[in-house]
Amino acid sequence: MSTHSRFWRDPALPFIEARSVDDGRKVRYAPHSHQSFSIGAITAGRSTYVSGDSHQEVSAGTVVMMNPGVVHTCNPIAGEPWSYLMLYVDLHWLQALGFQPLQVLSSRLPSLYRELCDLHALLLDEHCSAASKHSALEVFFSALIQRFGTGKARRPMNNQRLLAAAGYIREHCTEPLRLEDISEAAGLSTSYLIRAFKQHFGLTPHGYLLDQRVQYARAQLRRGRLIAEVALEAGFADQAHLQRAFKRHLAATPGHYRSGQ
Template sequence: MVSHSRFWRDPALPFVEARGVEDGRKIRYAPHSHASFSIGAITAGSSTYVSGNRHQQVSAGTVVLMNPGVVHTCNPINGQPWSYLMLYIDLPWLQALGFQPFDALSSDSQPLYQRLCQLYAVLLDDRLGSACKDAALRVFFSELIQQVPSRMPGSGRVSPPLLAAAAFIREHCTEPLRLEDIGKAVGLSTSYLIRAFKRTFGLTPHGYLLDQRVQYARARLREGALIAEVALEAGFADQAHLQRAFKQHLAATPGHYRSAQ
């Protein structure tokens, strides 16, 4: 799988990360989310795309948009070949440009698709300096924010106790957490918490906890931390447990992810 997937990072541009996958048949994701905003281009074939409670098939030429924190998957269709590229952008950097969560899951705009592919090529071009890449990123995302409709304020409201439960899990994700601890913290029974949390966020509280631990591990690995140390810091029982969860959520091993330039 490693030979079909490439991560790109630049220490001078810590707010952006890119990934390219040449053969998506070898990549399969469990439901997961990102703290960052994600945007991708399907460059060949087709795949299924699920975001929240919305489901669609996407094909070559489609751009997919994934708001921060939204549980999603994008997986092959019965072993059919497909390939894609992705950009992950830190939320504070985007918000400084005026970002609000987008309403659209995807776009079939060919100019947008071409601009995204061109931006990806600029980022991976070793002949270009970081200042040039930074300028290209600012132009692309400033235009994207102007052109793609944002979600209407107040849409998709979540009850305060469930929001509090999600926030409690995020804050304590590296600690041993039981359902009883979460329910007690927000005043919900464990049975209701499981049902309502899954219905609202697309993951059970335990699934959300694992997702947050993987996100924590991902951030630490980007800093160059050792995998064994990260596993314990993030609240996993051992390195093997981190390995399994990381592959399910990011379709890459911690070692492959950490070794990206």
């Protein structure tokens, strides 16, 4: 059981998940993405934040934001202690509020930082009703969209064949895919696919496939399914393979994530 990282989920609010990390030195991420929108607050210390082409140093009081599908990492600086909290929000729920990809990656607005920390605390409050939490979430994210959702994604991807390759991987991520299958589906040579895909998405096609499999496994584990069963269904060789990939992408073991503790 982990004491430095905790997840929060509520069946009455299936569109959101929260995480808090007390010692970020013990939680390291490989480059990864989320299907959801992610927003977090650095509550102590400082860390590096990489999102797409942007490299920043962020510190206590900073709010970081990750658009769906954007490859990112956030890791400690030379072993310095730091802590943070995160919210992962379902894209479809946000789109009903008018969400578009945000142009900003981070903010030092004290008011936004306080509001996010207060919202996180409210979600974890066992005495607060699901209806009250739902209302608070709508208020916070509606205001966030009003404040920052004024344009399109920072790096629109216009190469339709690369988008087709990514879509093919997402659709078939649990199957035994070969690079040649992806290339053929997108109408690209394998050499161009590898080079251009990495340039656009920040991951190789294989890395993107692993990322999608981890996201699939994550959704299944949230339902309480057995880890070994999920590993095979998601396309991993075995439970140990899922364990390694899951820890690199989410900085948590499947068991820790499944239990929330």
